Amino acid sequence: MQPxxxxxxxxxxxxxxxxxxxxDFGAGLAALKQMPPRRVVxxxxxxxxxxxxxxRWRAVSAMGAVVAALADxxxxxxxxxxxxxxxxxxxxxxxxGWGSPEAIGEITARSAPLAREFAPLLASYVRPDGNxxxxxxxxxxxxxxxxxxxxxxxxxxxxxxxxxxxxxxxxDPFHRGLAAWAAAALPQGLTREALKILTDDPAVLVxxxxxHLTEVAVGELARAAxxxxxxxxxxxxxxxxxxxxx
Numbered sequence: 001m002q003p004x005x006x007x008x009x010x011x012x013x014x015x016x017x018x019x020x021x022x023x024d025f026g027a028g029l030a031a032l033k034q035m036p037p038r039r040v041v042x043x044x045x046x047x048x049x050x051x052x053x054x055x056r057w058r059a060v061s062a063m064g065a066v067v068a069a070l071a072d073x074x075x076x077x078x079x080x081x082x083x084x085x086x087x088x089x090x091x092x093x094x095x096x097g098w099g100s101p102e103a104i105g106e107i108t109a110r111s112a113p114l115a116r117e118f119a120p121l122l123a124s125y126v127r128p129d130g131n132x133x134x135x136x137x138x139x140x141x142x143x144x145x146x147x148x149x150x151x152x153x154x155x156x157x158x159x160x161x162x163x164x165x166x167x168x169x170x171x172d173p174f175h176r177g178l179a180a181w182a183a184a185a186l187p188q189g190l191t192r193e194a195l196k197i198l199t200d201d202p203a204v205l206v207x208x209x210x211x212h213l214t215e216v217a218v219g220e221l222a223r224a225a226x227x228x229x230x231x232x233x234x235x236x237x238x239x240x241x242x243x244x245x246x
Contacts, residue, residue: 012039016047026211037066037067057102058210060099060102063107064110065110068107071111075113078114082118105145108149109149120157125139126163136172143181151184154185158187164183173201176201177216188229199219199223202217204218
């Protein structure tokens with residue numbers, strides 16, 4: 001039997017969690033978008049810190065969908081969420097900011113108006129002359145966020161291609177693989193040789209492609225990036241159209 005009135009805080013959070021965990025994530029996402037967006041946002045933030053890795057990633061996807069929809073009706077409310085995500089990455093926030101760069105990438109991939117406004121700020125996190133993030137795990141999130149945005153709106157962040165070079169040569173396979181994925185959608189004049197070096201890299205990383213987590217080798221991402229450059233510019237706008245991997 002359906003509840004007769006609005007769900008309380010704990011019940012509402014449990015409902016949001018259930019929709020994120022739904023085997024049919026598309027249906028769960030559609031249901032979340034029907035809920036009051038400003039109420040949904042808080043549980044989604046909390047799930048960025050979940051020990052359940054898939055739940056964390058699906059919260060990122062849901063944050064993107066919910067905030068992009070919010071921007072269509074209440075742009076200033078959407079900006080408030082974006083500023084909260086940015087604040088979480090600020091040293092003065094006192095936190096770590098898990099999930100925030102990924103969410104910024106997801107939101108800007110889904111919302112053109114927010115992308116025009118906030119893409120430069122996301123790009124600044126890999127720029128030595130910008131707000132470069134030193135935390136290696138947060139750097140993974142930034143690279144994923146940049147890749148997510150680049151595969152939809154590459155024209156907004158073409159200048160970060162050269163900033164990917166240090167990550168393509170990093171010790172962390174997540175850095176190498178995610179930088180290769182981002183480089184696939186950006187001009188490769190500066191990154192092509194580094195990508196070629198990685199084509200036989202056997203190191204494996206866990207990669208999120210909505211709605212699933214998958215394991216992929218760095219070399220596979222590098223080869224896909226080089227193949228994408230040979231095929232020409234990418235115009236990917238749907239999450240399920242990310243680079244096709246074996």
